[in-house]
Amino acid sequence: MKRNILFVILSLPIFCFACTSHDFDKKKFENVNHAAHAVRDSVKAGADIQQFGNLLQELSAEISVLKDKVKSEKERELLKDYSDLLAIYRDGLTLWKYKTEFTQYGFVPKSLIYVGQDVEPIVEKYRLKTESHIFKPTKQSWKSIPENSIHIIWMNADSQLKIIDNILNY
Numbered sequence: 001m002k003r004n005i006l007f008v009i010l011s012l013p014i015f016c017f018a019c020t021s022h023d024f025d026k027k028k029f030e031n032v033n034h035a036a037h038a039v040r041d042s043v044k045a046g047a048d049i050q051q052f053g054n055l056l057q058e059l060s061a062e063i064s065v066l067k068d069k070v071k072s073e074k075e076r077e078l079l080k081d082y083s084d085l086l087a088i089y090r091d092g093l094t095l096w097k098y099k100t101e102f103t104q105y106g107f108v109p110k111s112l113i114y115v116g117q118d119v120e121p122i123v124e125k126y127r128l129k130t131e132s133h134i135f136k137p138t139k140q141s142w143k144s145i146p147e148n149s150i151h152i153i154w155m156n157a158d159s160q161l162k163i164i165d166n167i168l169n170y
Contacts, residue, residue: 024074026168032062032082033168039089040161043154049096056089078167085160091122092153099147107135112144119145126152 039055047055063082070079095113102114115123115130123130123145130143 023072024078028066028069028075029078029082029168032059032066033164035059035062036082036085036161036164040157043092043157049093049100052096053093056086056093059086059089078164081160081164081167085157085164088153088157088160091125092150092157094118094122095145095150095153099150108144111147113147113149115143115145122153126156128152 035055035058039052039059042052042055059082063079063086066079066082070076098116098119099113102108102116103110108114112131113119122128126149128145128149130145133142133144134140135142
């Protein structure tokens, strides 16, 4: 009887360690983490919109691969954190595209981003300050946000990536 109790007491820490180590496998997240950092690094290095878009697709693909591999609640939460990061970067890409495309038409100054249908949810999500304008030839009103609004998105992405890094390094 004493041997059985002793066996249970000595086995309990090993059993608990096995459960917790299975709870979260950092190795599963190496590729997605590399892809996330590559996207961030491209922003900091001043990559062009095409390079950024390609890296964003790679991040999206890595997140998709992980959907079938995560098992524990902690892994699902981390996968959601990466999905949230992807959404933030996509918001930044949308602003970047609008800035690039609409300045070509001449009625949107380079220092502004046209607030079109795709940009409105981003403006609300990040509470970006808008400015109203009138297009003189047609007297049509339109809204803009400052071009530095993209930096607000990048700062949000940096914060999200720091949260992820803290989870992975804990």
